[in-house]
Amino acid sequence: MTDLPTQNGPLSGIKVVELAGIGPGPYAGQLLADMGADVIVIDRPGGALVPKAIDARGKKSMVLDLKKPEAVAALLKIVETADVLIEGLRPGVTERMGVGPDVCHAMNPRLIYGRMTGWGQTGPWSHMAGHDINYIGMTGVLNAIGKDGQPPVPPLNMIGDFGGGSMFLVNGILAALVERGRTGEGNIVDAAIVDGTNSLMSFVHGMAGLGQWRTKREANLLDGAMPFYRCYMTADGKFMAVGCIEPQFFAAMMDRLPIDKDAYGGQHDRTAWAKQHEMLEDVFATK
Incomplete structure (x- = not known):
């Protein structure tokens, strides 16, 4: 376990446990760390999934093999005093490992349990594989970006993973922390990238409902149609x-x-x- 300098910020004193992953979950943890939270990443044996310089600024790291009962017990010991847990595994995985929200809340009722998935925890697509391009494709975002008459252009992974995913997860965690200040109780924050991305399209959907947006690319105010x-x-x-x-x-x-x-x-x-x-x-x- 690596010790890092104590941070100051609005989340100073908030302890976050982050189960190692890639993309939107770690970035959410990064944002919380940047606001002063004490973030501990539970890495898998064999090293991190991505280079630590990408999303590990200000974080600590602990390696645990959660396939072993003693490692699960060690994680739950950390959870006892944590404020937030972030996981971005497939639906049902943390439950099978013995660190699902029910188990964690039984040990720590004040815990904010943050979950990140592509399609949601339940439903016919919940266990289907997907990436940013799939989520933004299903919401209409991808269809709106690019040259008319040519394939849509993927906007990196900014809109789905980090916009519809990380930002909505962090927003939910911060709201849950405020609510806990009133009630003393923790909560589950269930962030699905497809839901957050669809919310980001609210402005476009609203304009379409008023007849001010067309599904044809390069035909609208903000999609390159206008010379200015x-x-x-x-x-x-x-x-x-x-x-x-x-x-x-x-x-x-x-x-x-x-x-x-x-x-x-x-x-x-x-x-x-x-x-x-x-x-x-x-x-x-x-x-």
């Missing part, structure tokens, strides 16, 4: 990100570009957008 909200290639092979939705910002851009305003046309004239795209592409390609 997209990226343009520059002369050195890099790109300029242009985002001037508000009329005063659009006017400021036009004042600085060598473009004939009358030939360009109105900012929101859809019939002129194809021409405007070309005009801006030509200008940005010169510098």
Whole structure:
């Protein structure tokens, strides 16, 4: 077990047990550690699943083979005084190991038991394999990103794993800690990436319900359809990100570009957008 300097922050004094995993669970633990929590990662024998520099900042590490009863007993001893436990294993795995929420809460009723899955703990897809691209594909996020007429572009794993997963898990854990301050009781935070990602789409779903969003790519305000909200290639092979939705910002851009305003046309004239795209592409390609 490696000792690290004591951290200060809003979660100083909060003890978190993190069962080793990859992606959204460890990142959630990282965020809690960054806020001052004392995070202990329970690693498997044989080393960590990912290089420790990625998501181990400020954390401690303990190696336990949870296939052995004595290791499970050691983990439960730690859980007795913990505030939060984070696990991102397949549904039912921690229960089979003997460290599920019922067992842990019997030993520590104040524990916040945080769970991270792709499809949820129950349901017909709960045991199905998946990655970020699958979760965001099912929610419509993936369909909205990319060039029209071409395959959607995966936005790394930021939206599903870390946006719909880690952020919602941390949000739930922090809310449970606040609630525990009132009731003295722990809770289970069940975060499913597909649910969190679908929540991130609320704005788009709302606009679609008002008839202001189309499922066709490059046909909407924020997906590259509008000449004033997209990226343009520059002369050195890099790109300029242009985002001037508000009329005063659009006017400021036009004042600085060598473009004939009358030939360009109105900012929101859809019939002129194809021409405007070309005009801006030509200008940005010169510098």
